[in-house]
Amino acid sequence: MTVKDILDAIQSKDATSADFAALPLPESYRAITVHKDETEMFAGLATRDKDPRKSIHLDEVPVPELGPGEALVAVMASSVNYNSVWTSIFEPLSTFGFLERYGKVSELTKRHDLPYHIIGSDLAGVVLRTGPGVNAWKPGDEVVAHCLSVELESSDGHNDTMLDPEQRIWGFETNFGGLAEIALVKSNQLMPKPGHLSWEEAAAPGLVNSTAYRQLVSRNGAQMKQGDNVLIWGASGGLGSYATQFALAGGATPICVVSSPQKAEICRKMGAELIIDRSAEGYRFWKDENTQDPREWKRFGKRIRELTGGEDVDIVFEHPGRETFGASVYVTRKGGTIVTCASTSGYNHEYDNRYLWMSLKRIIGSHFANYREAWEANRLIAKGKIHPTLSKVYSLEETGQAAYDVHRNLHQGKVGVLCLAPEEGLGVRDEAMRAQHIDAINRFRNI
Ligand SMILES: C/C=C/C(=O)SCCNC(=O)CCNC(=O)[C@H](O)C(C)(C)COP(=O)(O)OP(=O)(O)OC[C@H]1O[C@@H](n2cnc3c(N)ncnc32)[C@H](O)[C@@H]1OP(=O)(O)O
Numbered sequence: 001m002t003v004k005d006i007l008d009a010i011q012s013k014d015a016t017s018a019d020f021a022a023l024p025l026p027e028s029y030r031a032i033t034v035h036k037d038e039t040e041m042f043a044g045l046a047t048r049d050k051d052p053r054k055s056i057h058l059d060e061v062p063v064p065e066l067g068p069g070e071a072l073v074a075v076m077a078s079s080v081n082y083n084s085v086w087t088s089i090f091e092p093l094s095t096f097g098f099l100e101r102y103g104k105v106s107e108l109t110k111r112h113d114l115p116y117h118i119i120g121s122d123l124a125g126v127v128l129r130t131g132p133g134v135n136a137w138k139p140g141d142e143v144v145a146h147c148l149s150v151e152l153e154s155s156d157g158h159n160d161t162m163l164d165p166e167q168r169i170w171g172f173e174t175n176f177g178g179l180a181e182i183a184l185v186k187s188n189q190l191m192p193k194p195g196h197l198s199w200e201e202a203a204a205p206g207l208v209n210s211t212a213y214r215q216l217v218s219r220n221g222a223q224m225k226q227g228d229n230v231l232i233w234g235a236s237g238g239l240g241s242y243a244t245q246f247a248l249a250g251g252a253t254p255i256c257v258v259s260s261p262q263k264a265e266i267c268r269k270m271g272a273e274l275i276i277d278r279s280a281e282g283y284r285f286w287k288d289e290n291t292q293d294p295r296e297w298k299r300f301g302k303r304i305r306e307l308t309g310g311e312d313v314d315i316v317f318e319h320p321g322r323e324t325f326g327a328s329v330y331v332t333r334k335g336g337t338i339v340t341c342a343s344t345s346g347y348n349h350e351y352d353n354r355y356l357w358m359s360l361k362r363i364i365g366s367h368f369a370n371y372r373e374a375w376e377a378n379r380l381i382a383k384g385k386i387h388p389t390l391s392k393v394y395s396l397e398e399t400g401q402a403a404y405d406v407h408r409n410l411h412q413g414k415v416g417v418l419c420l421a422p423e424e425g426l427g428v429r430d431e432a433m434r435a436q437h438i439d440a441i442n443r444f445r446n447i
């Protein structure tokens, strides 16, 4: 039995759940990995010069044992997230520490502590097997998976599962991720695959869409409302392309920050009208490595006021971190919110706290999403209210290049990866709905 037989079953129109359940599992499968004995390979290099193409490998690996509450999924497509870039450059720390720590939780979690890390935090595919205690999903189900892995043995996580002390990001802080032909997930990561999308389109939104939903829309985040002005950094990037759609769909006004006319055009195509090209404007929020320039914050704020007709922003959707955070705090309206989920340009932020406390602003930390938030975000995709922002699709063999593109900010929106899917465009089950939204689905393609 090989993965080819699995693919044949998925592509045959009449395979039933019983047929999938009867398919023997292969002994091994192909997966994107980083290697524990290479974690020092980039020592001494600047972040920018650490090249994911050198650390990312395509290996044949054994199928992991299936535990209670888990599912093995045949992965048709996945996508590249920035967390896989971090893993591949071993920053801010090697992810093998996470696997070692997880391996100590129980006899079963020991499986995760391996000399290789199978990475990837998105997938679209078909359930192959479910473990004991799984009733909601069965072999043959077409699914996407969100990346929240929780144990939920402590009371702490039972109001909001993101607060579980054993909360992990699957494929980053756990092994057996989605950039592979087969993945191991907890069954409470599974959600229905939107029928109007191909495998690679369905795999693209997952992580960033759920994150942007919690960060901007959810009561756990900024609770955006109609009429809010929302400043969105990297508005045509992974997170930003969903934040922009949420702002528009929710009756808010996005002020999109991008770094090229091409990216500005993408934002216009999404329906945004207020756009700032940070490269063209030449903002230098830092005079040197240690000193910010408040005059530049003010120049940025003035530009926002010009665009909004004199208003400041209610919410800043933050993730660049050190480079922009001082400006983000400054330009937020009195009583407004800066909601942050990352620090791509550096995690030691500096801002002038007088502008925070005197103007009663709030900083909210946000991280991924709980199952319900991920479900609601996926539901919006399934209803055609929010669309994938897939630009380019790579083969599994080319994942290193795909991660390099994201690391170097050469991409737009999301970058997809075909895993078992032999070509793009497969897996669409609802052609009528697709036809209704085809222009929006293709907005980011091949630009
Ligand atoms: C969905 C996608 C998301 C993304 O893309 S996010 C971007 C990528 N992710 C990242 O860049 C984050 C990567 N992770 C990290 O950098 C680290 O992961 C953290 C900085 C988040 C945490 O570091 P750590 O070393 O794990 O945590 P500690 O808490 O500093 O150290 C653990 C030890 O410190 C003890 N400790 C914790 N809090 C306290 C306290 N308040 N007072 C005293 N001790 C404390 C603990 O118990 C434990 O101890 P013991 O080692 O003995 O188990």
Ligand SMILES: NC(=O)C1=CN([C@@H]2O[C@H](COP(=O)(O)OP(=O)(O)OC[C@H]3O[C@@H](n4cnc5c(N)ncnc54)[C@H](OP(=O)(O)O)[C@@H]3O)[C@@H](O)[C@H]2O)C=CC1
Residues within 6 Å of the ligand: 081, 082, 083, 086, 207, 208, 211, 233, 234, 235, 236, 237, 238, 239, 240, 257, 258, 259, 260, 263, 278, 319, 320, 323, 324, 341, 342, 343, 344, 345, 366, 367, 368, 369, 406, 409, 413
């Ligand atoms: N905590 C969480 O749950 C999550 C955290 N993240 C983190 O968020 C970050 C962004 O992820 P994602 O959106 O997928 O990445 P992308 O690279 O797809 O998009 C980020 C965008 O941010 C902009 N940007 C990058 N650097 C700077 C800078 N120095 N100043 C201003 N803008 C900048 C770029 O847009 P432009 O050049 O056009 O301005 C870029 O397109 C990563 O660090 C990632 O790890 C991501 C998802 C979930």
